[in-house]
Amino acid sequence: MILVFGKTGQVATELQALASGARFLGRDEADLSNPEACAAQIRVLGPAAVINAAAWTAVDKAEAEEAAATVVNGAAPAAMAAVCAELGIPFVQISTDYVFDGAGEAPFAPDAPTAPLGAYGRSKLVGEEGVRAAGGVHAILRTSWVFSAHGANFLKTMRRLGAERERLTVVADQIGGPTPARAIAEACLTIAQALIVDPAKTGTYHFSGAPDVSWAAFAREIMAQAGLSCAIEEIPTSAYPTPARRPANSRMACETLSAFGLSRPDWRAATREALTELGTIA
Numbered sequence: 367m368i369l370v371f372g373k374t375g376q377v378a379t380e381l382q383a384l385a386s387g388a389r390f391l392g393r394d395e396a397d398l399s400n401p402e403a404c405a406a407q408i409r410v411l412g413p414a415a416v417i418n419a420a421a422w423t424a425v426d427k428a429e430a431e432e433a434a435a436t437v438v439n440g441a442a443p444a445a446m447a448a449v450c451a452e453l454g455i456p457f458v459q460i461s462t463d464y465v466f467d468g469a470g471e472a473p474f475a476p477d478a479p480t481a482p483l484g485a486y487g488r489s490k491l492v493g494e495e496g497v498r499a500a501g502g503v504h505a506i507l508r509t510s511w512v513f514s515a516h517g518a519n520f521l522k523t524m525r526r527l528g529a530e531r532e533r534l535t536v537v538a539d540q541i542g543g544p545t546p547a548r549a550i551a552e553a554c555l556t557i558a559q560a561l562i563v564d565p566a567k568t569g570t571y572h573f574s575g576a577p578d579v580s581w582a583a584f585a586r587e588i589m590a591q592a593g594l595s596c597a598i599e600e601i602p603t604s605a606y607p608t609p610a611r612r613p614a615n616s617r618m619a620c621e622t623l624s625a626f627g628l629s630r631p632d633w634r635a636a637t638r639e640a641l642t643e644l645g646t647i648a
Contacts, residue, residue, distance in 0.1 A: 369413035372420030379516045380551035398438040401445035408449045415456040415558040418443050425486040426609040432485035439489035444496020451502025456561035458554050463510040465491045468613025475619045476570040483611040503565040505557045510574045510616045514547035515643035524588045528596035538582040538600035542616025543574030546636035572618040575633030592646045
């Protein structure tokens with residue numbers, strides 16, 4: 367049995383559709399603001415592997431509540447990983463491109479130096495460091511720009527606003543790989559099962575959709591596929607200030623995922639699938 371922390375997030379929702387035999391824990395059973403309680407659940411349930419698909423994902427809110435975000439994104443996965451290491455259980459932790467500073471234009475390799483720009487990135491980096499320090503069999507899967515037909519995400523926002531407005535301004539100087547939540551869920555399951563068989567595959571991996579694009583280009587593709595006439599006007603990040611700084615370069619080198627037989631998913635095909643699921647495309 368695979369144990370999954372999270373029920374309502376985008377990746378957790380997709381995991382439920384893919385892994386009917388897994389055990390899913392929502393906030394009512396395992397609140398990540400209480401790391402010890404999460405660790406205790408692993409001891410009680412004794413799974414074959416653990417996937418942490420729960421997190422503090424409110425990037426801007428984290429700037430004002432960094433301590434709380436760090437408990438959820440840092441202390442909780444560290445506590446989970448420590449118990450998994452003790453029991454010999456593989457642990458899969460989902461992380462983010464926000465652990466990097468977004469400098470340059472080259473894709474970030476898994477072993478590239480980290481330098482978060484804000485509280486959210488710092489909180490996720492604390493989690494990464496805690497998982498590694500636990501010393502057990504693990505995979506840290508960094509991903510970016512997650513979207514799906516579920517929850518709150520860029521695709522759904524663009525679809526809604528595109529139906530309401532004739533024109534939208536969207537940032538064009540942030541570049542990255544939009545990543546379908548379903549593909550992340552599939553990757554997590556593949557990696558968890560592989561680690562049970564081959565613990566030597568422990569490590570940090572990158573997984574993002576291809577090809578790399580700007581937010582504006584992503585928005586334009588969403589409008590085209592949804593049949594919406596809303597025009598996308600490109601703007602610089604400076605014209606759309608937010609409490610948290612976003613990395614300008616979120617490109618990630620994903621080649622090492624071949625160790626699990628995985629490659630970058632095509633976000634354009636996944637966009638069509640999500641829009642079809644939402645009833646936008648017949």
